[in-house]
Amino acid sequence: MHIPDGFLDVKTLAATAAMSAAAVGYGLKKANEELGDKQVPLLGVTAAFIFAAQMLNFPVAGGTSGHFLGAFLAAVLLGPWLSCLTIAVVLFIQMLIFADGGLLALGANVFNMGVIGGILIYYIFMVIKSSLPKSRFGFLSAVAVSSWLSVVIASAACALELALSGTSPLNVALPAMAGVHILIGIGEAIITTVVVGVVLNVRPDLVKTYDSEGISGTKTAGGVVGGQ
Amino acid sequence: MxxxxxxxxxxxxxxxxxxxxxxxxxxxxxxxxxxxxxxxxxxxxxxxxxxxxxxxxxxxxxxxxxxxxxxxxxxxxxxxxxxxIPFIGADVGGSYNLWGITLYQRGLLILFxxxxxxxxxxxxxxxxxxxxxxxxxxxxxxxxGVPKVFITIASFMYRYIFVVVDETMRMKRARDSRNFEGRWIWQASAVGHMVATLFLRSYERGERVYSAMLSRGYDGEVKSLSEHxxxxxxxxxxxxxxxxxxxxxxxxxxxxxxxxx
Known part of the structure; x- marks a missing residue:
């Protein structure tokens, strides 16, 4: 669920768009340095993956369901700046082709999911990670907490923007948005942790933030990746 | 498809x-x-x-x-x-009464x-x-003036949405045919395994596509013939x-x- 046009005022739109543009611009530079001409196929297919993963619903409570968001998962797998770029591409295509999220609100949507849910939470994740024991369990616990935080804080940021724009008062919007996302965040945390765990087993080279020094016995599971 | x-x-x-x-x-x-x-x-x-x-x-x-x-x-x-919004009190503007429910003018205007x-x-x-x-x-x-690389990544994503969404739908069908019934939040871990498989398949597809592009002379730029x-x-x-x-x-x-x- 992305913010449509008309909900935010000009100052909020301009401020979030400026910050998102800066972050995405830096992400483009990073992508060029780190991936070179590999950036297009890899980030393009990863963006398609995030789009498809968002179609998977999971039950929350009482018959309602949430869907996977994937901003923090992208940050663990690609690093903060490339994840922000990938999320921006996903939101751009969702806005343009599916009219999900407004044109002028694109900057705010990228800000909430890419800059806050990706970059900011990534650095919080690094702090949490360093305070936990250096083990697979410690790493995955940090992943679980951070992915829950990414959903809750991104939704709080959305409520804050709506309040700053004078659309809905903070004392109503914040509990409504954050309340729902505290539950959705649990599903997000479960999924993200399982995904990172499986990827660590199969392709540990793809989890850039995991330093395996001193961690032994990483089991490898063949046969998980099938298909073409 | x-x-x-x-x-x-x-x-x-x-x-x-x-x-x-x-x-x-x-x-x-x-x-x-x-x-x-x-x-x-x-x-x-x-x-x-x-x-x-x-x-x-x-x-x-x-x-x-x-x-x-x-x-x-x-x-x-x-x-x-x-x-x-129309139902919560506003300090300015009037209000209407509709079947005993108070609607505030300012809130109605925001909603409109x-x-x-x-x-x-x-x-x-x-x-x-x-x-x-x-x-x-x-x-x-x-x-x-939208950055070229951004557009190229987006075009790639668009091209592969079809492929990856089809893959997702096949996995979902396979899962549902094995009597998966999403009812409790911890069942999200089943979705986690699907997402993990989906990610690995997508990423490895990206790597294969990249080698295929290289072998066809890709040098980092997608050329377009259209000139309008x-x-x-x-x-x-x-x-x-x-x-x-x-x-x-x-x-x-x-x-x-x-x-x-």
Whole structure:
């Protein structure tokens, strides 16, 4: 669920768009340095993956369901700046082709999911990670907490923007948005942790933030990746 | 392949379809910008914007039902964030009493404002992509200054959405046929395993595609053969619609200025 046009005022739109543009611009530079001409196929297919993963619903409570968001998962797998770029591409295509999220609100949507849910939470994740024991369990616990935080804080940021724009008062919007996302965040945390765990087993080279020094016995599971 | 949702009508021949993508992008983006910055009380102006859109819709031969189906997307957000606003107290403005329920004027105005603008934004974007094939749209955005790499990654994503979504649907079907019944939140771990497999398959597909591209001489740049000059028709279309919309945007202030309100 992305913010449509008309909900935010000009100052909020301009401020979030400026910050998102800066972050995405830096992400483009990073992508060029780190991936070179590999950036297009890899980030393009990863963006398609995030789009498809968002179609998977999971039950929350009482018959309602949430869907996977994937901003923090992208940050663990690609690093903060490339994840922000990938999320921006996903939101751009969702806005343009599916009219999900407004044109002028694109900057705010990228800000909430890419800059806050990706970059900011990534650095919080690094702090949490360093305070936990250096083990697979410690790493995955940090992943679980951070992915829950990414959903809750991104939704709080959305409520804050709506309040700053004078659309809905903070004392109503914040509990409504954050309340729902505290539950959705649990599903997000479960999924993200399982995904990172499986990827660590199969392709540990793809989890850039995991330093395996001193961690032994990483089991490898063949046969998980099938298909073409 | 289930790609019922993509730019379905963009190949239907019509005068709007034949315009240059740049002209259409500038026109539709300006329309949205002008609509969003119109003061909420300017009812006439909103009527005008919707009328412009309706005329273009008729000319473009895109069915109204298709636009309406898309407009539904914005409704959950409106319901969640704005639907309650008329019921909560506001310090300024009057209130109405309807069957014993108090509705506040200021809240109603906010609800009207966000609804009319959100729905217009969705309708305008849908009409734009329904009259412009995806590759022309991307080419146009590139020429208008959106970073090339960003556009190329987005085009790639669009190309692979079909493949990855099909893959997802196959996995979902396989899972459901094994009696998966999502009821409790911890069952999200089943979804986690699907997402993990999906990620690995997608990433490895990306690596394979990259080698295939290299072997075909890819050097980091995607070349396009299309070359569209801007014609007089494009300029007239863009200027006419934007100037009408600017007038509508200013109409409320102008009426106030001359008649006094």
């Amino acid at each position: 289930k790609h019922f949702f993509i730019d379905k009508y963009s190949e239907v021949k019509s005068p709007i379809r034949n315009l240059d993508a740049r002209a259409k992008i500038i026109t539709f983006f300006s329309l949205i910008l002008l609509c969003v910055t119109t003061p909420p009380k300017a009812l006439l102006a909103f009527g005008g914007y919707y009328l412009i859109l309706a005329i273009m819709l008729v000319i473009s031969k895109v069915p109204l039902s298709f636009i309406l189906k898309r407009v539904v997307i914005a409704i959950p957000f409106i319901l969640m964030v704005a639907a309650f 404002n966000v609804t009319v603008k959100a729905l217009f934004g969705v309708a305008a974007l849908t009409l734009l992509v329904s009259t412009t094939p995806f590759d022309e749209l991307m080419e146009g955005l590139k020429k208008l 000059p801007i014609t007089r028709k494009d300029i007239i279309f863009t200027l006419f619609i934007i100037s009408t919309a600017v007038l509508l945007n200013l109409s409320y202030a102008l009426i106030k200025l001359f008649i006094g309100g």
